[in-house]
Amino acid sequence: MSIKERLSGNEAVAYAMKQINPDVVPVYPITPSTEIPQYFSSFVANGTVDTEFVPVESEHSAMSAAIGASAAGARVMSATSSQGLALMYEMLYIASGMRLPIVLTCVNRAISAPINIHNDHSDSMGARDCGFIQLYCETNQEAYDNIIMAVKIAELAKLPVMVCYDGFITSHSVENIELLEDEKVKAFVGEYTPEHYLLNPDEHVSMGPLDLQNYFFEHRKQLADAMTNAKEIIAKVSKEFGDISGRYYDAFESYKLDDAEYGLVVLNSTAGTAKTVVDKLRDKGIKVGLLKPRMFRPMPHKELAESLKHLEAVAVMDKADSVNAMSGPVYTELVTALHKHDVHIPVSNYIYGLGGRDVKATDIEKVFRDILAAKDNKENLNGTFYLGVRE
Amino acid sequence: MIEIRWHGRGGQGAKTASLLLADVAFNTGKYIQGFPEYGPERMGAPLTAYNRIDDEPIRIHSNIYEPNYVVVVDDTLVGPVDVCKGIDPNGAILINSSLEPSVIKEKLKDVNVKIYVIDASKIALETIGANFPNTALLAAIIKVTGLMSKEDLEKNMLDSFKHKFAKKPEVIEPNMEAVRRAYDEVKEV
Numbered sequence: 001m002s003i004k005e006r007l008s009g010n011e012a013v014a015y016a017m018k019q020i021n022p023d024v025v026p027v028y029p030i031t032p033s034t035e036i037p038q039y040f041s042s043f044v045a046n047g048t049v050d051t052e053f054v055p056v057e058s059e060h061s062a063m064s065a066a067i068g069a070s071a072a073g074a075r076v077m078s079a080t081s082s083q084g085l086a087l088m089y090e091m092l093y094i095a096s097g098m099r100l101p102i103v104l105t106c107v108n109r110a111i112s113a114p115i116n117i118h119n120d121h122s123d124s125m126g127a128r129d130c131g132f133i134q135l136y137c138e139t140n141q142e143a144y145d146n147i148i149m150a151v152k153i154a155e156l157a158k159l160p161v162m163v164c165y166d167g168f169i170t171s172h173s174v175e176n177i178e179l180l181e182d183e184k185v186k187a188f189v190g191e192y193t194p195e196h197y198l199l200n201p202d203e204h205v206s207m208g209p210l211d212l213q214n215y216f217f218e219h220r221k222q223l224a225d226a227m228t229n230a231k232e233i234i235a236k237v238s239k240e241f242g243d244i245s246g247r248y249y250d251a252f253e254s255y256k257l258d259d260a261e262y263g264l265v266v267l268n269s270t271a272g273t274a275k276t277v278v279d280k281l282r283d284k285g286i287k288v289g290l291l292k293p294r295m296f297r298p299m300p301h302k303e304l305a306e307s308l309k310h311l312e313a314v315a316v317m318d319k320a321d322s323v324n325a326m327s328g329p330v331y332t333e334l335v336t337a338l339h340k341h342d343v344h345i346p347v348s349n350y351i352y353g354l355g356g357r358d359v360k361a362t363d364i365e366k367v368f369r370d371i372l373a374a375k376d377n378k379e380n381l382n383g384t385f386y387l388g389v390r391e
Numbered sequence: 392m393i394e395i396r397w398h399g400r401g402g403q404g405a406k407t408a409s410l411l412l413a414d415v416a417f418n419t420g421k422y423i424q425g426f427p428e429y430g431p432e433r434m435g436a437p438l439t440a441y442n443r444i445d446d447e448p449i450r451i452h453s454n455i456y457e458p459n460y461v462v463v464v465d466d467t468l469v470g471p472v473d474v475c476k477g478i479d480p481n482g483a484i485l486i487n488s489s490l491e492p493s494v495i496k497e498k499l500k501d502v503n504v505k506i507y508v509i510d511a512s513k514i515a516l517e518t519i520g521a522n523f524p525n526t527a528l529l530a531a532i533i534k535v536t537g538l539m540s541k542e543d544l545e546k547n548m549l550d551s552f553k554h555k556f557a558k559k560p561e562v563i564e565p566n567m568e569a570v571r572r573a574y575d576e577v578k579e580v
Contacts, residue, residue, distance in 0.1 A: 006417040117429070169452050173426035174413050176448070272450035360453045 002178040002245070009137075009170040012144040012177055013079070013105050013163075014039035018049055019185035020151055022103075023074035023192075026054035026065035030084035031117050032167035033107035037079060059084040063091035063104075070100035071207045073197030075151065078102065081167060082109035085123045089130070092160075096131025096223060098208050101154030101161075101192075104132070105147065108268070108319075109167040110355045118356020119167040121267065125320035125329045131223055133157065133230055134297040136267045137165040138253075141177050145247055146294075148180070151189045152237045157230040158195075159223075162297075166269040168356065184244055227298045234295060251300035253292040254307055256282060260289030262371050263308055265334060266317040267293055270352075270359050277364045288368055299333055305341035313346040313371045313381060317364075319353045327384045346374065346381035352388070363388055392445040393536060394455045398474045399464035402434040408464070408525040409440035411551070412532065416444045418547050419539060424449050437472050444538070458482065462532050464511075464524060466490060466498075475502045485535050485577070487511040487524050492580035507535050509577040518569040519562065526566050527573035534574050541574050 007015065014036050017025070025044075027037040037055075044053040052069075056062045062078050070076045080088060085106055095102050111122040124134060133153060137143040143165045150161040165171065180188075196205050211219060231251070242248030255275050257263055266274055271292035281288045291307060293300075308314055316335075318328025326332070331349035338345065350367050353359045367387065374381045395412070399405025406427040413425030424443040430436065441455045459482040463474050466488035475484055483505040488495055492508060499506055509531040511524035519526070526548075533544055548570050552563045 006413060006423060166452075168426070168429055172429070173424055173452075174410055175424050176417065176422050269452040272452045275450045358454045360456065361451060 002180060005177050005179050006174050007140055007177050008035070008172050008174050009140040009143045009165055010035035010107065010172065011039060012140045013147050014043070015179065016144050016147040016185070017077055018043045019180070019182050020075075020077070020148065020189055021049045021186070022051055022077045022151075024052045024054065024066070024069035024076045025078060026056050026062045026069065026076070027078045028056050028059045028062045028080070028084060030059070030081050032109055032119075032171045033079045033081040033084070033105065035171070036105060036107070059087040060091060063088040063095060066102045066104075067091060067095050067098065067100055070095070070102050071098060071197065072199045073194045075155075075192040076100075076102045077104070077151075079105035079107065081107045082111055082123045085127055086111060089127065092127055092130040092132060094208065095160045097219070099158040099223070099226065101158060103147065103150045103154055104160065104162045105143075106162050106164045107167045107171045108164050116355040117167070119169055119319070120354045120356065121164070121318075121320040122354075124162060124164045127162070128297060128329060131159065131227070132297060133159050133161040133227070133234070133295075135161065135163050135294055136296060137163065137170065137294075138269055138271045138292060140170055140173070140175050141247070142249075142294075143170060144177060144179065145241065145245065145249065148185055148188060149234075149237050149241050149249070153230070153234050155192055156233045156237065157226055159226050159230055164268070169269045178245075180245055188241065188244055231295070231298050231300065234298075249294060251293070251295040251303055252307070253294065255290040255292065257289030257291055257307060259287060261287040261312045262368060263289050263291060263311045263314045264317065264364070264367060265291045265293065265314060265330065267296070267319065267330065270317065270319070270364070273359060273361055274364050277361050277368065280361075281365070281368055286368070286372065293330070296330075296333075299337065301337035301340055304334060304337045305343045308338065308345070309341075309343040311345055313348070313374060315348050315350055315367045315371045317350045317352050317367065317387070321351050321354065331384070348374065348381060349384040350387045351384065352386075357388065392443055392447075392449065393460070393538070394458045395442040395444075395460045395462065395532065395536075396455050396458040397440040397442075397462045397464065398468050398472055399438060399440070400468070401436045401438055403464045404523065404525045405438060405440045405464050408462070408528055409442050411525060411529050412442050414551055415529065415533065415544070415547050416442075416538060418550065419543065421445065422447060422449050428454060437468055460485065460532065460536055462528060463487060464528065466495070469498050475499070475504065478502075478504055480504060483507055483535055485509065485528070485532050487528055489513060496580055506580050507531070507577055508580050509573055511573060514569050514572050514576065518572065519565045526569045530570040530573035531577035534577050541571070544574065545570060
């Protein structure tokens with residue numbers, strides 16, 4: 001029997017961390033992720049968990065301490081947002097390059113300047129090539145579920161995992177959630193038994209030494225292979241999680257997409273709003289559907305192409321801008337995936353909601369109307385638009 | 392689905408009230424959302440908070456532009472803020488105010504929805520002994536929306552207060568008195 005509760009996204013993640021009881025949590029607070037260490041530190045203070053909580057002096061130190069603890073053989077979790085993730089940047093590559101299964105919650109927030117505390121995906125998208133697995137979440141429920149799965153995925157894939165969800169919209173909004181019993185979560189994540197670790201007296205290993213022309217390339221290829229192999233690991237762990245929770249997760253969620261003529265691709269909380277728009281347009285007989293990526297790293301390119309190839313046109317919504325005079329990151333990667341698998345359909349790009357600009361159902365309806373109209377107006381296809389921006 | 396928008400000022404507890412309402416509705420088996428619109432967080436600055444309450448899971452994640460109900464925690468916001476913007480013509484507005492009904496009616500003369508008034512601050516001062524109008528406003532909006540009967544509300548709030556005030560049980564009864572009074576005293580003008 002699951003436990004019916006009402007929690008904010010941050011409360012849900014702190015609760016999952018309590019159930020996981022990681023060995024070490026080094027963390028530095030930053031809005032809107034601050035409540036995670038805040039709530040978790042109370043679990044530490046009252047003895048509910050026996051985690052070593054390390055309140056460091058910066059996010060760079062948080063990730064550095066996470067790397068040290070993980071290399072020593074500990075199960076490690078942390079959380080951050082925005083500038084905090086940016087300050088960790090140097091160490092993110094070291095975590096993945098050393099193949100350390102650290103689980104990091106990234107509560108998505110815009111990156112300065114101008115300074116802004118609200119949600120977009122500039123932080124995690126900026127770190128998309130750092131070798132972390134990235135899982136994106138629509139709701140507090142998905143944040144809770146993905147955090148629990150992330151521990152197992154990270155340890156099996158020997159890769160760090162970043163679980164991303166929308167600042168304030170998901171992190172601070174109280175919604176219904178179903179929690180698993182403590183013993184179910186504990187049994188699911190199990191004891192962490194690292195294969196190689198620094199505090200093993202029976203095996204002397206070096207981690208992170210100088211690695212020049214002779215081996216560096218091979219190690220990077222191993223990292224690339226690990227990310228490719230992570231797809232199957234994520235599928236396996238997600239299936240196991242579905243078996244204990246009744247909630248099954250794929251690489252992405254397809255919503256009314258199979259018989260759709262026009263599709264929308266969007267991450268995180270906006271996907272929920274988009275589902276209501278899909279339903280509304282469906283009621284009017286307009287065949288639209290939605291694809292919500294959960295896995296962005298590794299990229300499920302083949303499956304994405306397979307799911308979208310029957311569409312007349314697709315709109316990809318990006319809550320981050322690559323500032324590359326071309327398109328946003330989800331668009332760029334999705335078009336690459338389609339091309340790679342010989343799917344040639346029109347795809348337009350909508351940069352939206354930067355800095356927390358609210359995304360209304362009518363905004364999403366406009367995107368659908370645009371691509372529906374574009375079949376008679378080809379010049380609008382394949383364009384990049386800034387949804388609702390004032391000019 | 393019922394959509395409610397709260398207008399208050401930083402420090403007056405509109406956010407807490409929206410979370411409390413979410414809590415109460417959750418306890419009756421509803422699907423809920425309770426969220427504030429975070430701004431500069433200045434004491435006294437106008438802010439909004441929101442609730443969605445439904446029998447089905449709620450998927451939409453935007454602010455609320457066409458609320459069924461509006462709650463105004465501070466009557467000085469009426470005028471400077473277009474508190475009724477987008478309100479459902481069949482909905483209602485609830486105002487915490489000690490002003491005469493005729494004055495409130497005049498302030499909202501362009502509004503074509505039902506107007507309810509509660510002097511939640513007075514009730515709070517007389518029961519809890521401090522200007523925490525949340526509890527009274529919560530009871531009043533529950534009556535206005537018809538979300539639950541007085542009996543169910545009392546039972547629900549008692550459970551919630553027992554949990555919330557576990558360490559200071561002496562404030563439970565004053566808060567319950569505020570609930571009962573507000574439920575009875577809220578009136579249409």
